[in-house]
Amino acid sequence: MRQIVVAFERQSNCDRLREALESTGEFSCLTCRSAAQVKRTVAKLRLDLVVCGFKLTDESCETLYFDLPQRCAMLMVAPQTQLELCAAPGIFKLPAPVGRGSLLASVRMLAQLAQTSQAPARRSQEEKELVARAKALLMEQDGMTEAEAHRWLQKRSMDHGARLADTARQVLEKF
Numbered sequence: 001m002r003q004i005v006v007a008f009e010r011q012s013n014c015d016r017l018r019e020a021l022e023s024t025g026e027f028s029c030l031t032c033r034s035a036a037q038v039k040r041t042v043a044k045l046r047l048d049l050v051v052c053g054f055k056l057t058d059e060s061c062e063t064l065y066f067d068l069p070q071r072c073a074m075l076m077v078a079p080q081t082q083l084e085l086c087a088a089p090g091i092f093k094l095p096a097p098v099g100r101g102s103l104l105a106s107v108r109m110l111a112q113l114a115q116t117s118q119a120p121a122r123r124s125q126e127e128k129e130l131v132a133r134a135k136a137l138l139m140e141q142d143g144m145t146e147a148e149a150h151r152w153l154q155k156r157s158m159d160h161g162a163r164l165a166d167t168a169r170q171v172l173e174k175f
Helices: 011-022 035-045 061-067 080-085 100-115 125-142 146-160 164-174
Strands: 002-007 027-032 049-052 073-078 092-095
Touching (some): 011 100, 035 049, 049 061, 061 073, 073 100, 125 146, 125 164, 146 164
Parallel strands (some): 002 049, 073 092
């Protein structure tokens, strides 16, 4: 039985997806409601698959995705309007409401992908540091919280069709 993380802001969503996935006998689900919980669980148990909603109690799942180990695959289940806001090319997306069959097929495919280590590339350590420095600068200069600074960088990246790391680099060069 394969262990996966199911992470949603609302416990009822966690429970609904956990029940659907565990009913097959193929998966054992660990539920989380915060990104911090997901990070701890993935690190401690060396898990490689996360099924989540658009945001958790402490940050967006897109932000979480870039903090997860390279081996992790992520499936985001959310309304189409929220999926369109997610710019990370490596996150697999499934529009909600989702049928049980589609959910199971998607999770099985991602489980196989994660197992063969073909998960899409993430940001390099240098790019992560660029983004962190740009967020720190925005927090200091404009009084933003970390979440606000990250969202500002994301929005600017999407508006200009640029990668987040490139936008962070531009912010640092500007200041």
